[in-house]
Amino acid sequence: MKARILVVDDDEALAEMIGIVLRNDGFEPVFCADGAKALDVFRSSRPDLVLLDLMLPGVDGIEVCRQIRAESDVPIVMLTAKADTSDVVRGLESGADDYVPKPFKPAELVARVRARLRPGDQKAPETLKIADITIDVAGHTVSRGNERISLTPLEFDLLVALARKPWQVFTRELLLEQVWGYRHAADTRLVNVHVQRLRSKIEQDPEAPEVVLTVRGVGYKAGA
């Protein structure tokens, strides 16, 4: 089955070009040029992944991202023309899983899309524990005691990666490779922002984390 990808971009030439590239790689693109209509198109097309331009007429990309995230865990990859820290961080904080800075290469875009569409490892019945958090890998659920915690797939993958090897300190680069599927020189801010988001959901006190610990100067590791 072809994966359906919703491309939200007001630049028609670019959207068309992205469509060509995606079709070329065996995806089924759906287009939307208007931020205000993005949510309707999203609901009607039920895509497997959303490519979202950050600057849109009408409702801006960050708002669209928030709306989609409010009702779905679908992977969202932002397309951004501004490489400024604040914009990227704002986009990631609004719920995007990843971003591709313009101008990008077709291969780069496809790699990111594939990485997010990755069906994940075949999940054997497996239960992991970090601190007071229980992770049911096959059931894709995370809970503290009887209370279920809702995570996006990316946050779930991040947590599982850390929990599988509690003895290991993960550098940001390593996490980018394992969770996002990057090989080279990506932006480690992705990791920072997602760790913060993950902490805000699973930590009792995000200021004094117990589940995802920072190892100063190196990276992150799972709590005891």
Next chain:
Amino acid sequence: MVSATKQGPDPAVPKGGPANAPAAGDSPESHVGPDRPEPRKAPEHTDAVTAGFQRLSFRARIWRRRTLIVTLRVARLVRTGFRRFLPALRYIGRALHRRWRRSLQFRTVLTTLMLAVTSFAVVGAYLSNQIANNLFQERLTQAESETRYNVKQVQDTFDGAQVTDQSSVITLVYDTLNAVEGRGSVIQRRYVFEAVPEQTKPRNRWVESRASDQLTVSVIPPELRKAVQESGKDQYWASTVIPVGTEDRPGIAVGNKVTFNGTVYELYLIYDLNTAQQTLDEIQSVLWAGGAVLVLMIGAIAWYVTRNVVSPVSHAAMVSEKLAAGQLQERMVVRGEDEVARLGASFNHMAASLQEQITQLATLSQMQQRFVSDVSHELRTPLTTVRMAAEVLYDAREEFDPINKRSAELLYNQVERFQSLLSDLLEISRFDAGVAVLDAEPEDILQVVAHVIEGAAPVAAEYGSEIILSAPGGAIIAEMDARRIDRILRNLILNAVEHGEGKPVRVTVAASGTAVGIAVRDHGIGMAPAEAARVFDRFWRADPARARTTGGSGLGLSIAMEDTKLHNGWLQAWGKKGHGANFRLTLPLRQGEEIDKSPVQLEPSDITLPDEADNKNMLVLEAGGAPFVPASTSKETT
């Protein structure tokens, strides 16, 4: 005026001289003796009680020892107290000194006070001296005339006396002399009546000497006596001290001779100067009190006046400090039309024009920033489309005929170049607009270095060169923006590979307590001293003819320099034609700290030049030679 000998001490201080003489003679152990008040020791007193004397000497020894102990204790107390209070005193001294240096008002008030005190002391001393002199002169004149009259009276009485028997002579003399003291309860003058020594003693000389109550002939200064004895009928005077009741008082003794029954007597009339002294004391105390009040008032006036002058100045200083700190809306308060108001008005005028210009600049900068951001977005979106299209064409080039194939290749390569140029330009303009921010976090710089070398390895392989990393074991944690450091190092290393002519590129990393240094050394064509100084200039190329063959926007090193500046680091270049180049990046381990020297050497140690002084060239942003960190602690990795 008959007075011939002026032998009194300064009459202004009659108390000071003779009055203090007995006290000055006090020996430390004099308080032991119970017989101190007697100026002349009578022999009867000493040999009165021998046993008592022994007891006394024993007690004296005890007292001396006690005194010694007490003295030592007091000395110790003073010493420890001094030691304890010394820091406090020093602190106060330093505070005052600082105040003196920093506060114009304090300095002015203090100077005024000191000058006022000095002038009052001088004027007060002069006035008091004049008044004392006048008082004394007046009293002296009065004393002399009174004496002359009284002596004449006495002489007349003696001359006219018709007494022969002892008792009546004595009665006559005593009555006459007592009459000299004056009538009434207040003694107007005292007298000392003494036969002149060394004269033949007549049979009927029954009166040898006589003096007022409490007086003896010893109160008369010997010089005065001598003068009186040696003269004829002249009158002399001298200052003296007389005991009255329990106190010693200043006085004037005026002496003359009288004759009675063939015997010459010295008659001294002594006038009490106590009232004059009291008047003088009162005048002096009034003078002092008035002086003190005046000095205080002058101090207060100086304080008020300087405050009026200084406070606008310090207000201006405060306002300009605030302005300098960026509070551009700050203004001085202008009141009146005087010089200070003019200063305030012109200051405010200056501040207003400054604010206007700064706001204008800020607006311009914001516009620039907006523009860069807009251009960025507007250019990047179509560029993305072009780039993707170019890549699709490039991927399909094998299916094209040779002309179209080459076109697709050129399009692809040049779009790539265009994109890197654009992103570099945007990066530079972000620095120029001042919107580049440092996103520093503590991270291991060796990881970044290793990462960059790993990334550059394919390019190095293409050029046939090898990148050798020489670094200590263990991590070097530095507060840095890893993205920017990555960019700097990638630039330096790729540059070294491109210009290294296939020879190995050595990357040396070393750290000190405060800084980390990374040197990237190539052994390629190198560069001339003048070139090394310009490598960080924008779009600068060593060899315009050669430049076109290699890629790069010509902005790489400029961006690296800007990134380094953002970290408060140093980026320096060394080069020599034919010997390659060395670029050194030095970063502080913690942001906000200064680097004093780099842990790695800029000039390569593997090169020895015969004429070093001429060929050495560095672009040194900060002076300070850095010693080479020995390789003993380094491990080599490729």
